[in-house]
Every structure is written in structure tokens, then in C-alpha cells.
Amino acid sequence: xQIHLSRSDERPLYVQIMDGxxxxxxxxxxxxxxxLPSVRDLASELRVNPRTVSQAYAELERDGVVQVRHGKxxxxxxxxxxxxxxxxRLAKQVARRxxxxxxxxGLVLEELLEALREIGERxxxxxxxxxxxx
Amino acid sequence: MTDAxxxxxxxxxxxxxxxxxxxxxxxxxxxxxxxxxxxLFCLAGVVLARFPxxxxxxxxxxxxxxxxxxxxPGLGLIGVFAALLLPLIVWKGERPFGDTPIWSLPVDHxxxxxxxxxxxxxxxxxxxxxxxxxxxxATLAGxxxxxxxxxxxxxxxxxxxxxxxxxxxxxxxxxxxxxxxVQPFTAATAAYMLASAxxxxxxxxxxxAVVLYVLGAVPFLVLEFFEIDSxxxxxxxxxxxxxxxxxxxxxxxPTGEFARGWLSLPTMGMWIASAAFWISVGVACVVAASSRVxxx
Amino acid sequence: xxxxxxxxxxxxxxxxxxxxSTAGLVKRYGSSTALNGVxxxxxxxxxxxxxxxxxxxxxTLLRTLMGLVRRHAGDVNVLGADPGxxxxxxxxxxxxxxxxxxxxxxxxxxxxxxxxHAVYYPSWDPAxxxxxxxxxxxxxxxxxxxxxxxxxxxxxxxxxxxxxxxxLLLDEPTDGLDHVVxxxxxxxxxxxxxxxxxxxxxxxHRVYEVEPLVxxxxxxxxxxxxxxxxxxxxxxxLLRYSADVPERWSLPKEIxxxxxxxxxxxxxxxxxxxxxxxxxxxxxxxxxxTVREVAxxxxxxxxxxxxxxxxAGS
Numbered sequence: 001x002q003i004h005l006s007r008s009d010e011r012p013l014y015v016q017i018m019d020g021x022x023x024x025x026x027x028x029x030x031x032x033x034x035x036l037p038s039v040r041d042l043a044s045e046l047r048v049n050p051r052t053v054s055q056a057y058a059e060l061e062r063d064g065v066v067q068v069r070h071g072k073x074x075x076x077x078x079x080x081x082x083x084x085x086x087x088x089r090l091a092k093q094v095a096r097r098x099x100x101x102x103x104x105x106g107l108v109l110e111e112l113l114e115a116l117r118e119i120g121e122r123x124x125x126x127x128x129x130x131x132x133x134x
Numbered sequence: 135m136t137d138a139x140x141x142x143x144x145x146x147x148x149x150x151x152x153x154x155x156x157x158x159x160x161x162x163x164x165x166x167x168x169x170x171x172x173x174l175f176c177l178a179g180v181v182l183a184r185f186p187x188x189x190x191x192x193x194x195x196x197x198x199x200x201x202x203x204x205x206x207p208g209l210g211l212i213g214v215f216a217a218l219l220l221p222l223i224v225w226k227g228e229r230p231f232g233d234t235p236i237w238s239l240p241v242d243h244x245x246x247x248x249x250x251x252x253x254x255x256x257x258x259x260x261x262x263x264x265x266x267x268x269x270x271x272a273t274l275a276g277x278x279x280x281x282x283x284x285x286x287x288x289x290x291x292x293x294x295x296x297x298x299x300x301x302x303x304x305x306x307x308x309x310x311x312x313x314x315x316v317q318p319f320t321a322a323t324a325a326y327m328l329a330s331a332x333x334x335x336x337x338x339x340x341x342x343a344v345v346l347y348v349l350g351a352v353p354f355l356v357l358e359f360f361e362i363d364s365x366x367x368x369x370x371x372x373x374x375x376x377x378x379x380x381x382x383x384x385x386x387x388p389t390g391e392f393a394r395g396w397l398s399l400p401t402m403g404m405w406i407a408s409a410a411f412w413i414s415v416g417v418a419c420v421v422a423a424s425s426r427v428x429x430x
Numbered sequence: 431x432x433x434x435x436x437x438x439x440x441x442x443x444x445x446x447x448x449x450x451s452t453a454g455l456v457k458r459y460g461s462s463t464a465l466n467g468v469x470x471x472x473x474x475x476x477x478x479x480x481x482x483x484x485x486x487x488x489x490t491l492l493r494t495l496m497g498l499v500r501r502h503a504g505d506v507n508v509l510g511a512d513p514g515x516x517x518x519x520x521x522x523x524x525x526x527x528x529x530x531x532x533x534x535x536x537x538x539x540x541x542x543x544x545x546x547h548a549v550y551y552p553s554w555d556p557a558x559x560x561x562x563x564x565x566x567x568x569x570x571x572x573x574x575x576x577x578x579x580x581x582x583x584x585x586x587x588x589x590x591x592x593x594x595x596x597x598l599l600l601d602e603p604t605d606g607l608d609h610v611v612x613x614x615x616x617x618x619x620x621x622x623x624x625x626x627x628x629x630x631x632x633x634x635h636r637v638y639e640v641e642p643l644v645x646x647x648x649x650x651x652x653x654x655x656x657x658x659x660x661x662x663x664x665x666x667x668l669l670r671y672s673a674d675v676p677e678r679w680s681l682p683k684e685i686x687x688x689x690x691x692x693x694x695x696x697x698x699x700x701x702x703x704x705x706x707x708x709x710x711x712x713x714x715x716x717x718x719x720t721v722r723e724v725a726x727x728x729x730x731x732x733x734x735x736x737x738x739x740x741x742a743g744s
Contacts (some may be wrong), residue, residue, distance in 0.1 A: 040624035048614035048642040050624040105722040141552045142522035152549040228534040235534045276580030429517035
């Protein structure tokens with residue numbers, strides 16, 4: 001599970017960690033019953049306060065995404081179904097970011113939707129060498 | 135682990151032992167050099183004593199009747215000199231002022247400073263003892279003897295006597311008393327304490343050392359121009375205590391010859407009084423100076 | 431404890447429990463005042479970053495907590511004791527990295543220096559010290575006076591961490607370290623926090639590096655605290671509002687928050703405002719500004735906004 005924390009990201013660090021776990025579920029790299037790294041290990045790897053990781057894990061447990069088993073560590077909950085909740089949730093997050101970006105640039109929703117449709121049909125992910133920018 | 139149960143400050147004995155170790159390390163280089171020099175000197179003495187032919191070559195007299203007299207002017211003075219310099223080496227790199235790391239340690243500042251001074255004193259005694267032992271062994275190895283054993287000519291004309299004056303003397307038998315062996319250690323102790331106090335009291339010990347030295351010369355200057363018996367006596371006693379004076383003067387006997395005469399012979403009372411005075415002053419100065427580094 | 435805040439940001443963290451607290455702390459050096467009535471509050475087990483320009487008094491504050499500096503007025507409580515009265519006791523519970531990277535005992539080797547400290551700190555963990563020495567790639571046989579600035583810093587960090595103190599006072603801990611070692615230090619600190627319950631106070635210019643560890647922020651300028659609050663509150667309530675405004679428009683008195691800083695040209699303006707996000711956005715919109723973006727700030731950006739705001743008198 002690869003989590004990258006971005007300093008320029010608006011979201012608090014613990015939310016970024018939570019989203020990283022959800023991303024793993026959506027992409028399939030994390031499956032039900034998979035163990036998550038220990039609080040100590042993940043905190044050390046990400047160079048964050050261990051409490052931040054604890055907070056993320058606690059919130060995820062509250063959402064039913066993971067289970068903290070005392071003495072053994074934290075595991076992905078066995079009954080998790082990424083498609084039902086995580087996919088739409090992540091999609092909304094991406095949309096929110098895009099809308100904020102649009103607003104900053106003075107664009108309206110319709111303009112953004114039009115551009116998305118046009119580019120989404122033409123380009124493949126990761127291909128950003130077109131002249132008209134993104 | 136709950137913090138209440140964890141001991142976070144060191145026991146005094148551990149600190150004492152560690153300071154002994156660390157101060158020992160800091161003086162190591164200087165002591166080794168001094169020991170080497172002393173060893174060479176003693177070795178030379180033994181060789182010259184055992185091989186009088188060499189001595190004859192040098193034009194000197196004979197060492198056959200050499201007796202080690204601890205009250206010989208110069209011997210005690212070397213110890214005092216070393217004692218004055220020792221605090222500089224003890225506190226090497228740990229200036230008592232400023233943000234030196236020694237003050238970040240988990241010990242009361244004042245007590246730690248006093249501990250360090252005390253540890254330095256212990257090492258001073260060990261070093262002087264070792265030096266003394268070396269000289270004693272060299273004396274014995276060279277065939278000499280320990281302590282004076284002679285008839286001293288006591289000048290009967292009074293204390294105010296200058297070299298070369300005519301006078302009468304009276305013979306007094308003299309052997310080196312036990313406390314003359316201890317005398318240099320007490321003088322060194324007093325000197326060490328005073329120097330340590332100076333280091334603790336001020337951030338500019340060298341400047342103040344010069345000032346004090348100049349001030350200390352004042353009584354001597356005064357005596358050049360005025361005859362004040364009590365001051366003279368005090369100065370003489372001080373000079374004797376630090377090993378710079380032995381009250382020997384040259385007397386012109388009625389026969390016209392010159393002989394070595396003693397103005398007075400040292401007494402145990404003199405020693406106890408001087409040692410008690412100067413050591414008390416020294417220790418008091420150290421304790422007072424240590425209040426400058428106490429916790430704020 | 432001073433009740434009024436002439437500062438833009440809150441400075442009171444409530445009732446505690448606090449590992450460290452000062453009340454009206456004053457320290458003068460001759461005619462200049464280094465600390466001018468500081469009410470520091472360091473919550474237990476918090477990681478608190480103290481930011482401020484050079485000469486703000488950060489190092490003086492840390493030295494006062496260590497009992498290395500005599501204060502002129504005010505109360506200081508460090509882990510339940512006054513460092514001015516019980517210096518030894520307090521220092522035994524602190525791991526301190528001073529601003530200065532020089533050592534005393536420069537003629538000792540690193541190994542001897544570590545052993546020396548092991549005697550003075552009964553809670554010294556020799557296995558941990560050894561592990562840190564390896565991680566930091568420090569040669570125990572090297573004499574201290576031959577160490578480079580970066581190597582000295584690493585040794586100072588080992589000395590501070592190895593006895594697992596309940597309080598860490600770190601004055602520019604990453605100063606003099608190269609990128610790789612700086613990164614390793616953050617990882618080491620992170621693990622240290624996971625292994626031992628510790629309260630940490632980091633004083634630094636380079637907040638960027640330690641920011642992910644931090645949960646409280648204190649802003650010190652000219653010997654006073656401009657703000658002292660949880661990182662989350664700072665992130666949530668000190669925001670940068672970018673807006674388009676019509677010609678000859680001026681900001682009304684009340685917009686639902688306190689303006690800390692302002693930047694921008696005629697029709698495009700940025701304000702840094704302390705206040706509730708929705709309220710301020712509404713206030714600005716109602717006043718005729720078109721709010722394009724509301725962004726939270728890094729601690730660095732927040733500090734800069736506060737300092738330049740201070741200078742401008744806004």
C-alpha cells in the first residue's frame with residue numbers, strides 16, 4: 001500500500017492517510033482481511049506523528065473499513081465492499097477538487113463538464129502532453 | 135514506563151566517580167609530560183650520584199652526602215605553581231560561564247561545580263604524592279638520605295638581619311620534622327583553592343589574576359621603604375608557607391668567615407597557623423565563587 | 431496569566447494538563463527585552479513547534495525552561511517543578527538539543543561522551559543509544575573536536591533521545607544536517623514518539639520539515655506570543671481568501687473575522703483572515719467580493735502572514 005502525503009494538499013494528514021487506504025481498496029491493491037502497517041511503521045515511513053496514524057485508523061474503524069484487533073494489529077474489515085461506498089466517495093473527492101480548481105480560475109460548472117467530456121473521450125490517463133494543457 | 139518510578143537524576147557517588155574519571159582524562163596529557171620530565175630529571179640525579187666521575191667533569195661538588203630536605207626553597211614552590219595552573223586544565227573546555235554543556239546536565243549547578251573542584255584537588259594530591267615518591271626513590275637510589283640531619287646556626291641578633299651582616303650564632307640540632315613533609319601539600323591545596331575560586335568567580339580569570347598579582351606585590355613594595363615588623367613577619371610567613379623562603383642568611387662571623395645562619399627555625403605552630411589560615415581562605419573563596427554558577 | 435489578547439490569534443490553550451507552562455515570563459539582557467511576558471502552554475504529549483524570526487526569543491525561552499538562564503519575572507513550571515529552584519531534577523527529565531552545535535569535553539571521543547552521559551542519566555537506554563549511533567552512522571572512536579557540524583548535531587540528538595526523557599526541547603534540531611540525515615531524523619523522531627510517551631517542543635525556522643509531526647503551533651515575535659493553538663485550529667480558521675473585487679472597492683469593517691494580512695492589486699485581492707470559513711466567505715460575498723478560493727495555510731505561510739501583518743500594523 002503506497003500512501004503519499006502532500007504538503008500542498010488541503011486535507012489534514014489523517015484524512016490523506018484514510019484516503020490512501022480507500023484508494024488501495026478501490027484499486028484492488030488492498031483486499032478484505034489484508035493487514036495494514038503498524039501505527040509505528042507507517043508513522044515512521046511517512047514521517048508523521050504516530051497519533052495522526054492512530055487517528056486515521058480509528059476513523060476508518062468507525063467507518064467500518066478496517067478492524068483493530070488488539071495485540072495483532074489493524075486489518076481491512078472482512079465485509080468491506082469497495083464498489084458500494086468507496087468508489088463513489090473517491091469520485092466525489094476528485095470532483096470537489098476539480099470544482100475548486102475551476103472556481104479559482106473563474107470557470108463555471110458547465111465549462112468544466114464540457115471540457116471533461118471532450119478530454120475524457122479523447123485522452124488516456126497520464127497523457128498530458130497535449131498543447132491545450134490539461 | 136510510568137515516569138514516577140524511573141530515577142532521572144544520578145546518585146552523588148556515581149557523579150563523583152565519573153568526574154574523577156573525566157577530570158583524570160582531561161589532565162592526562164599534561165601530567166604525562168610533566169611526569170616524563172620529572173623522571174628524566176630524577177634519572178639524571180641518580181646517574182650523577184652513582185657516577186661521581188661524571189659530576190667531576192661538570193665541575194660540581196659531590197652528591198655523596200645528599201639529603202632530601204622538603205623545606206628546601208623551590209620544591210614547595212613548584213607544587214604551588216602546579217596547583218595554580220591545575221584548575222585551568224581541570225576546567226578545560228568547560229568554561230564555568232556561558233552555555234557550556236556541563237550546565238545542561240541533570241545536577242544542581244553549584245554542587246556540581248564544588249564536586250569538580252574537589253575532584254581536581256584529589257588528583258592534585260595524587261600527582262604531588264607521585265612526584266614526591268619519585269624524588270624520594272631517586273634520592274634513595276642515588277645513595278642519599280631523607281630529611282635534614284644537621285646542626286643549624288641560629289642567629290642570635292634578632293629578626294631584622296640582612297645578608298652579610300656581622301653577627302653571632304648558636305648551634306641547634308635539627309632533624310626534619312614529620313610535618314615538613316606534609317607542608318608542600320597544604321601549600322598546594324591553598325593555592326589550588328584560590329585559583330579555582332578565581333575561575334568560578336569571573337569570566338575573565340586572566341585579567342583578574344594579573345590584578346591580584348599586582349595587588350599582592352604591594353606589601354613587598356611597602357616593606358622596601360618602610361620597616362613594619364608585623365607586616366614583615368606576615369610576608370616572611372607567607373613566603374615560607376609557599377616554599378619560597380627558608381630564613382637562611384649569610385652571617386659574617388667574628389672570625390671573618392661567612393657562614394649559613396638561620397633567622398629562625400620553623401615550628402609546627404607556624405605551619406598549622408599558616409595552613410589553617412590559607413586553606414580556610416581558599417575554601418571560603420571557592421564556596422563563595424560557586425554561588426555565581428548556581429541555578430537561577 | 432494575561433487575559434487580554436491583542437494578538438490576532440488565540441493564545442490560550444485552556445486548562446491543560448500541561449507538561450510546561452509559563453506565566454508572565456520576562457527576561458531582559460541589559461536594555462533589550464528578550465521575553466516580554468510569555469504565557470507558554472505546552473500540553474502533555476503534544477508536539478509543539480515554536481516559530482518566529484531571529485531574535486524573537488525562542489532560544490532564550492528554551493534556555494529558561496532548562497534553568498540555564500535567570501528570569502526577571504514570571505512563573506515557570508516544567509513537569510511540575512521550577513527549573514530555577516530544582517534545576518537538576520528538571521534537567522534529568524529533559525532531552526535538550528541546544529542551538530549551538532559545539533560540545534564541551536571536545537577531547538573525549540564520541541563513545542566516551544555517550545558513556546559520560548549514561549552515568550548522568552540513570553534512565554539511559556544503551557541499546558537504543560547504540561542503535562541511534564548506527565542509524566546516524568557516527569564513529570564512536572572519533573574525537574569530539576574533529577566532528578563536523580552535522581556530525582555534532584547528530585551526536586547531540588543521540589544524547590537527547592537515548593535516555594527517553596518525558597520532555598524534548600529541540601532548538602533547530604535539523605540545523606547543519608544534510609537532506610538524507612534530516613529525513614532520517616524525522617523518521618527517528620516519529621518512532622521515538624511511538625515508543626515513548628513524550629512531549630516535544632521544537633524551535634525552528636524550518637517548519638516545513640517537521641510540520642507533519644506537529645500538532646500545536648506557537649508564534650513568537652519580539653518576546654511575545656502572537657498565537658498559540660492546535661495545528662488543526664490553525665488550519666481550519668486561518669485561511670487565505672482569494673477574491674475578485676470591483677473597481678474602487680474597499681473592505682468593510684465587519685466581515686466575520688479578523689484580517690491578519692492583505693495582498694494584491696486593484697481587482698484581485700488576497701486576505702489572510704482568522705475566522706469561521708463560512709462566515710467570512712459570506713461576509714466577503716455580501717460585501718461585493720467574488721470569492722474564488724479559500725485555502726488553508728502551512729505553518730510557514732501562517733507565520734509569514736502574521737509577521738508581515740504585524741509589521742504593516744494591520
